[in-house]
Amino acid sequence: xxxxxxxxxxxxxxxxxxxxxxxxxMWAIVLQWVSKLPAFSSVSGAIPATYLVGAxxxxxxxxxxxxxxxxxxxxxxxxxxxxxxxIAVAVIAINQYIVYHQQWQRLKAPxxxxxxxxxxxxxxxxxxxxxGEGYLTQSLGISPAAATIVKKNIPNIQEALVYEDVVxxxxxxxxxxxxxxxxxxxxxxxxxxxxxxxxxxxGVVLRPGNLxxxxxxxxxxxxxxxxxxxxxxGKLQLTDAESRxxxxxxxxxxxxxxxxxxxxxxxxxxxLLTSFQGDVVVEEDVLPAEAVDPAPAxxxxxxxxxxxxxxxxxxxxxxxxxxFVAFTEVDKNMLALLGSISKQVLWLKMPGIKxxxxxxxxxxxxxxxxxxxxxxxxxxxxxxxxxxxxxxxRYLNIIDTKISIGGLQKLDxxxxxxxxxxxxxMVLQSDVPKIRQYFPGITADIGDYRVETLVTDTQxxxxxx
Amino acid sequence: xxxxxxxxxxxALQKATQExxxxxxxxxxxxxxxAMALGNFLGGCNWLGGKEEAFPLDTSNPFMPRSPHFLGxxxxxxxxxxxxxxxxxxxFDYKPELQKLDGLDCPQSLLEGKKFAFIxxxxxxxxxxxxxxxYGESGHWISDHxxxxxxxxxxxxxxxxxQTDQFNHGPAQLLMHTGVPxxxxxxxxxxxxxxxxxxxxxxxxxxxxxxxGHFPDAGKSVWGSGFLPSVYQGVQCRSEGDPVLFLQDPxxxxxxxxxASIDAINQxxxxxxxxxxxxxxxxxxxxxxxxxxxxxSVPEVMDIHNEPxxxxxMYGSKPGIASFANNVLLAxxxxxxxxxxxxxxxxxxxxxxxxxxxxLDYGFINKCRTIDKPITxxxxxxxxxxLLEETLVVWGGEFGRTPMQENRDGKLNxxxxxxxxxEAFTMWMAGGGIKRGGSFGETDEIGYSAIxxxxxxxxxxxxxxxxxxxxxxxxxxxFQGRPFRLTDVNxxxxxxxxx
Numbered sequence: 022x023x024x025x026x027x028x029x030x031x032x033x034x035x036x037x038x039x040x041x042x043x044x045x046x047m048w049a050i051v052l053q054w055v056s057k058l059p060a061f062s063s064v065s066g067a068i069p070a071t072y073l074v075g076a077x078x079x080x081x082x083x084x085x086x087x088x089x090x091x092x093x094x095x096x097x098x099x100x101x102x103x104x105x106x107x108i109a110v111a112v113i114a115i116n117q118y119i120v121y122h123q124q125w126q127r128l129k130a131p132x133x134x135x136x137x138x139x140x141x142x143x144x145x146x147x148x149x150x151x152x153g154e155g156y157l158t159q160s161l162g163i164s165p166a167a168a169t170i171v172k173k174n175i176p177n178i179q180e181a182l183v184y185e186d187v188v189x190x191x192x193x194x195x196x197x198x199x200x201x202x203x204x205x206x207x208x209x210x211x212x213x214x215x216x217x218x219x220x221x222x223x224g225v226v227l228r229p230g231n232l233x234x235x236x237x238x239x240x241x242x243x244x245x246x247x248x249x250x251x252x253x254x255g256k257l258q259l260t261d262a263e264s265r266x267x268x269x270x271x272x273x274x275x276x277x278x279x280x281x282x283x284x285x286x287x288x289x290x291x292x293l294l295t296s297f298q299g300d301v302v303v304e305e306d307v308l309p310a311e312a313v314d315p316a317p318a319x320x321x322x323x324x325x326x327x328x329x330x331x332x333x334x335x336x337x338x339x340x341x342x343x344x345f346v347a348f349t350e351v352d353k354n355m356l357a358l359l360g361s362i363s364k365q366v367l368w369l370k371m372p373g374i375k376x377x378x379x380x381x382x383x384x385x386x387x388x389x390x391x392x393x394x395x396x397x398x399x400x401x402x403x404x405x406x407x408x409x410x411x412x413x414x415r416y417l418n419i420i421d422t423k424i425s426i427g428g429l430q431k432l433d434x435x436x437x438x439x440x441x442x443x444x445x446x447m448v449l450q451s452d453v454p455k456i457r458q459y460f461p462g463i464t465a466d467i468g469d470y471r472v473e474t475l476v477t478d479t480q481x482x483x484x485x486x
Numbered sequence: 487x488x489x490x491x492x493x494x495x496x497x498a499l500q501k502a503t504q505e506x507x508x509x510x511x512x513x514x515x516x517x518x519x520x521a522m523a524l525g526n527f528l529g530g531c532n533w534l535g536g537k538e539e540a541f542p543l544d545t546s547n548p549f550m551p552r553s554p555h556f557l558g559x560x561x562x563x564x565x566x567x568x569x570x571x572x573x574x575x576x577x578f579d580y581k582p583e584l585q586k587l588d589g590l591d592c593p594q595s596l597l598e599g600k601k602f603a604f605i606x607x608x609x610x611x612x613x614x615x616x617x618x619x620x621y622g623e624s625g626h627w628i629s630d631h632x633x634x635x636x637x638x639x640x641x642x643x644x645x646x647x648x649q650t651d652q653f654n655h656g657p658a659q660l661l662m663h664t665g666v667p668x669x670x671x672x673x674x675x676x677x678x679x680x681x682x683x684x685x686x687x688x689x690x691x692x693x694x695x696x697x698x699g700h701f702p703d704a705g706k707s708v709w710g711s712g713f714l715p716s717v718y719q720g721v722q723c724r725s726e727g728d729p730v731l732f733l734q735d736p737x738x739x740x741x742x743x744x745x746a747s748i749d750a751i752n753q754x755x756x757x758x759x760x761x762x763x764x765x766x767x768x769x770x771x772x773x774x775x776x777x778x779x780x781x782x783s784v785p786e787v788m789d790i791h792n793e794p795x796x797x798x799x800m801y802g803s804k805p806g807i808a809s810f811a812n813n814v815l816l817a818x819x820x821x822x823x824x825x826x827x828x829x830x831x832x833x834x835x836x837x838x839x840x841x842x843x844x845x846l847d848y849g850f851i852n853k854c855r856t857i858d859k860p861i862t863x864x865x866x867x868x869x870x871x872x873l874l875e876e877t878l879v880v881w882g883g884e885f886g887r888t889p890m891q892e893n894r895d896g897k898l899n900x901x902x903x904x905x906x907x908x909e910a911f912t913m914w915m916a917g918g919g920i921k922r923g924g925s926f927g928e929t930d931e932i933g934y935s936a937i938x939x940x941x942x943x944x945x946x947x948x949x950x951x952x953x954x955x956x957x958x959x960x961x962x963x964x965f966q967g968r969p970f971r972l973t974d975v976n977x978x979x980x981x982x983x984x985x
């Protein structure tokens with residue numbers, strides 16, 4: 022006869038037992054309230070006995086629960102709350118029985134409401150303990166755990182760290198709720214290199230290079246109907262791409278520091294990897310790293326009222342995009358308003374604007390400016406030179422102006438300039454090599470593209486020629 | 487008697503205390519308080535969690551430019567819809583294997599359980615009716631019907647596994663543009679302007695241009711606003727005559743008089759607003775003002791006479807007539823002026839082969855010739871103006887065409903043509919943060935069905951919104967008690983073609 026771990030057995034009865042007081046006490050409360058209706062007054066005799074049975078079951082649940090808590094690890098905070106709320110349920114249930122026994126009429130209703138609240142809250146925390154934080158809300162698609170995971174922006178997956186940027190986010194999203202600091206089911210934690218390699222109660226889970234010896238992978242690809250399959254039934258499962266990434270990572274030696282490009286890749290893996298590449302725009306390339314104070318709201322409002330398009334470049338950003346496309350002239354008033362938001366202006370469009378020195382000065386005061394469109398204007402080489410102080414400038418559109426190579430030459434401080442549009446300027450195709458010298462890595466577009474006219478373009482085919 | 491009155495007074499006093507004392511308050515409200523406490527408690531659990539605040543809408547200025555969810559690469563969209571569904575097999579989806587089967591009976595396996603719009607019985611296979619070549623560094627296959635577009639192959643990203651579940655033009659067009667194959671939903675241009683507003687307060691945010699002599703089969707609903715405020719519907723402009731109907735002042739009415747009458751109307755509206763505070767009235771005032779401004783700015787932007795001759799040569803456009811080329815040139819002008827969404831519909835791509843106009847070797851080639859040069863010019867012109875990187879160009883139809891030759895009612899059609907085919911067709915995108923020279927999706931050896939990279943209308947819509955800076959799941963509008971979105975419950979951004 023094998024040794025029976027009685028404690029564990031009693032403890033494991035807790036999940037079964039708890040449902041009894043919940044059901045019985047709820048039923049008692051229902052009986053109590055229905056008995057007020059004349060048609061159901063006959064049930065009132067059953068109420069005290071129901072409360073008593075419920076209370077006894079609550080006590081049994083408390084005992085088995087306490088035993089269970091000593092045999093497994095649960096997050097202490099939630100466990101404490103659940104424990105005391107559970108005890109409170111038992112106490113209040115007994116109390117209600119006494120209330121009935123003593124015929125304290127005025128206490129019946131309030132105590133029943135209190136009991137109902139306690140039951141629900143204690144039950145909720147019990148559920149949180151077994152199913153994890155956010156189990157209830159995940160069906161609504163807003164699991165707090167998943168919502169807080171911000172998908173990291175990976176501009177180039179080949180340069181990314183395989184563990185840090187690909188494997189870890191998957192574990193974080195799909196495994197951490199039971200196997201990290203909050204909970205360690207099976208004594209297993211997966212939230213760091215040390216824990217991963219250490220394994221759980223049943224031994225090692227990760228054997229670098231040995232895929233089928235790694236329980237971590239085996240459990241994932243196991244038939245989902247098997248009890249040992251992970252993540253367990255009802256929890257968010259790994260996608261095919263995710264499990265294949267884990268496969269690739271483990272079989273290639275489960276390095277914690279290698280970059281994707283350092284590990285051999287099949288065509289298929291290469292393709293899969295790109296799906297992990299950031300689907301978020303590379304913001305640091307477009308948004309300055311430094312924060313900026315919000316622009317004065319009244320200046321923004323006034324410009325809006327005048328019909329200027331002005332808005333934050335993305336939700337929550339203080340940097341602004343400003344577009345004067347609806348205007349041919351920017352008056353003093355607008356320039357003054359522009360001056361008061363100069364630090365926040367990131368993109369500025371002034372196509373076809375009448376350019377004078379005041380306009381140039383106002384533009385030049387926008388120190389963080391990244392994109393400037395000042396095409397179809399009378400801007401001169403000398404005026405353009407003032408923009409040499411806009412050192413953050415990445416995009417400059419001066420098509421259809423009188424700008425020459427001499428004007429561009431003066432912009433020697435614009436080290437960040439990457440795109441330069443020069444269609445219909447005095448700059449010639451033969452100047453492009455020089456421009457590349459001034460601004461390394463630049464795309465300078467002289468334009469003037471033609472689409473030749475073919476005879477067939479205007480021919481209409483008809484039946485019979 | 488006196489004692490009775492005393493008693494009554496006493497009783498009244500007691501009754502009154504019941505209304506105000508703490509003891510009675512708790513006694514009476516205990517259940518309610520418990521429920522409130524519980525509600526508060528559950529509220530703390532963030533049940534309905536992360537409440538995305540509704541997109542705030544300023545009804546007095548519905549086109550005020552607004553920020554998207556994140557930095558979008560594209561500021562504007564030009565959507566070129568070839569109404570009638572162009573044959574992918576004679577344009578972009580090269581299938582040499584199909585040539586070998588040309589003229590043979592279609593295998594039963596391709597017909598079993600399938601329903602076609604017109605094909606009945608056993609049709610014959612129809613090989614590609616044109617030669618293909620590879621172009622550019624990307625090596626895109628493009629047919630000889632599109633010699634100009636082939637020269638800019640590297641600008642394009644193809645989607646070759648597009649699928650739909652509609653095989654009739656109207657529903658398929660509605661699905662493509664409104665997300666649902668039935669009437670009543672807002673179109674993608676309406677969603678985009680609702681989300682982003684317009685950069686130019688003098689022009690509508692969403693402009694529609696049609697060519698080919700007919701409206702798309704789904705009618706004006708493909709650019710409608712559905713349940714969104716009606717200001718967001720597409721404004722249909724014409725490339726000949728008055729660009730916008732009923733916008734010009736009638737003869738004998740000068741602009742001052744128009745101004746005066748609008749002022750008077752606005753004043754009356756303002757008074758009504760002060761009385762009733764209905765925001766729709768403010769919206770009405772704003773619309774009068776916008777119409778007044780549009781009277782000046784729309785004819786100006788819609789006039790292509792002032793474009794230089796080499797531009798007309800480039801696009802193949804001719805001022806004064808209605809043509810696809812003119813519309814494409816206008817699309818560039820509108821985008822340049824800050825219009826958010828320009829939607830072109832070109833009718834006449836329904837190549838069944840029932841008459842010369844719908845024959846793959848006559849009418850279809852003529853259609854290809856009318857779009858080839860203008861679209862190529864558009865891409866190059868946007869590029870040289872520094873606009874291609876912030877303008878997303880989308881090209882496509884509502885479904886594809888069969889690899890079989892159509893045999894309407896079981897009899898071979900008089901000309902070479904193909905039937906409607908929802909299982910595989912090709913679309914492309916360019917500019918606006920789309921990968922240059924990309925390609926996603928494949929069809930089987932004869933182009934019958936998509937075998938990888940399958941995408942749907944919802945995926946394309948999600949991708950367009952993504953390029954504009956929107957999470958398509960969060961761009962919603964509350965209507966009839968629930969938030970609605972363009973992609974309904976579907977849609978995945980096609981990351982494979984995003985740069």
